[in-house]
Amino acid sequence: MTTIDAPAPAVAGPTTLTFAKAINQALRDAMTADDDVLVFGEDVGTLGGVFRVTDGLTRDFGEDRCFDTPLAESGIVGFAIGLCYTGFRPVVEMQFDAFAYPAFEQIASHVAKMHNRTGGKVTLPMVIRVPYAGGIGGVEHHCDSSEGYYAHTPGLKVYTPATPQDAYWMLREAIADPDPVIFMEPKALYWSKAEVDTSSPVEPVGRAAVRRPGKEVTLISYGPSVPLALKAADAAEQEGWDVEVIDLRSIVPLDDETVLASVRRTGRCVVVSEAQGFAGVAGELASRISERCFHSLEAPVLRVSGLPTPYPAPMLEHTYLPGVDRILDAIDRLQFDDQPDTTFSEGARG
């Protein structure tokens, strides 16, 4: 066991951090606040994780608090369940989205159901961190958008932050939550930088954020799709549309209120997700909105999503992934009554 050095001092007040560093800081602060928080997984110790998210935790907190495990995902998650029985709060890392599947049995049959199976006697205050989604040119099985599997399983909370600020506070809240949380980290955003205030929480998890107010179209996004939706909204503005962008922040729980209020105001909605569209989270949103805002809708709710194919080899990922143009096309298909005679043309969208 390494000796426990004093943990790095908590960062006070706003500071600029990458998304990955914000998660690292959240882990540090949670570990400092509560000795029962344990971080483990594959390569999370000395190496600090393949994305360096757990960088320095073993050095600063010791091998008892942040440690490498055998290479076995089901084992990692099941072991975490066992540790919960003795009062620990495990935060485990699945190295990449598609490598969490060996643990799916433990996640779906036990993590999700333990509280229910035991009549509320056992809670599993664990967090399963899943670096997910694409856009990084990863080889096969490194780019899956697996949020739908988890969101479809009652008993799991599914968070997916899109900003360093959210990454920090949502992880702190996930660790404090008595319920198990699948914490989906968009890999493509790990290196994005922004100001993070670690001294005061953002809105509680469960509230969506309006990232850009607008009056004519609601663009719903989450995780890796938030920056894309914002880009598309800017482009649409050039073309004369006033687009509101919502970042769900968590899929479970889902903030129906913010979503429905927005669509009732705008009457038009596009849901953007990197996951393939069939039977997924975007479809769920489309049907919720149709069920509840039917009379406010000027057009059907549309989805712009990944394609119904396995995530492709890197050279094709830009065809696979939803892009600004597909979103603009969808906005076109919302059939505005007063279609302005705008300048946008096929060519302008490449």
Next chain:
Amino acid sequence: MRDTLHETSVEALLPSPRPVQLLDPTGAPVEQSGTRRPYAMPSADRLQDVWRHMVLGRRFDLQATALTKQGRLAVYPSSRGQEACQVGAIRSLTARDWVFPTYRESMALVTRGIDPAEVLALLRGSAHCGYDPLAQRTAAQCTPLATQLVHAAGTAYGLKRRGEDCVALGFIGDGATSEGDFHEALNFAAVFDAPAIFFVQNNKYAISVPLSKQTKAPSLAYKAIGYGVACEQVDGNDPAAVMAVMDAALDHCRSGRGPFLIEAHTYRLDAHTNADDASRYRSGDEVTAWLERDPIARLEAYLRASGLLNDDQANAVRQEAEALATDLRDRMNTDPEVDPMSLFDNVFASPTPQVAEARAMVEAEMHAEMQAAEEVTR
């Protein structure tokens, strides 16, 4: 490369060449020779105690099977014939140790002191788990095979981290040793030196599939060696041997030497569950042969021959067993009341708006039904 290997020699891990036996099927003591460790006969009062609990356990098991015929239990996987394993293992533990049972371990849980009606909640269909796992230090009975063993490994490690001198005992059947989680659990427990005991009840069948289609290993105990886990095989119909081997395993775990695996050779006398037809895959002769190795009769013969059990004592225990069965039958005779609204109670510790919404919908449905019923009676 040397530093990547551990000091333990393979010899120190190996099981005895033959299953450890202290009493032969007639109840005569067996001279110990050739076992990997010395195994001492448990004390007289422990043997009396385990015999009593086996009698109670079997009576409970028969009653549970009867309750399926009366439609009071949806399903019951019997463990008749496996008393030495389930009762012997549990009676070797302290109340502070943890237990990770499967659907088959109802008898073990009753032996643990959990109210039989609470144990049967799962199989009755009124709840997934009728008892409080934290209070009983007994995880919910687990149906997805082998998954509970990884939890046992994690809890064993947690107990060690907390400085508690306790073990986590995980039960598993022969078939489930083929599942990945069995292997992950052994490996995790070994790597973390976790005080976990993996107790394999090799009852020869996984539903209909015989052991020969499950493994080519010379014995299931051998599976431990590859993980650096010490192991033993034992006559699972010899309660004295099961307890002696449990004692060794507990001593191993409690002295910080990591996990231990026990393979108990036993037999499932009844079908997989009351819903299964065992005649489709095994012969009556086979069952008859195993009836002759009855663990209760075996220990009873020994106790009587040693002057540790007389007719009066035996009758008292059998009466106690009858009372247990009667009480259980009476308590199971009423329909359990399950509040439909409890569906929504424990999905999350802090519920989501979506669960709250579904709850409101069912509440409204029930309210409407009640009003309609009131109107009919008016």
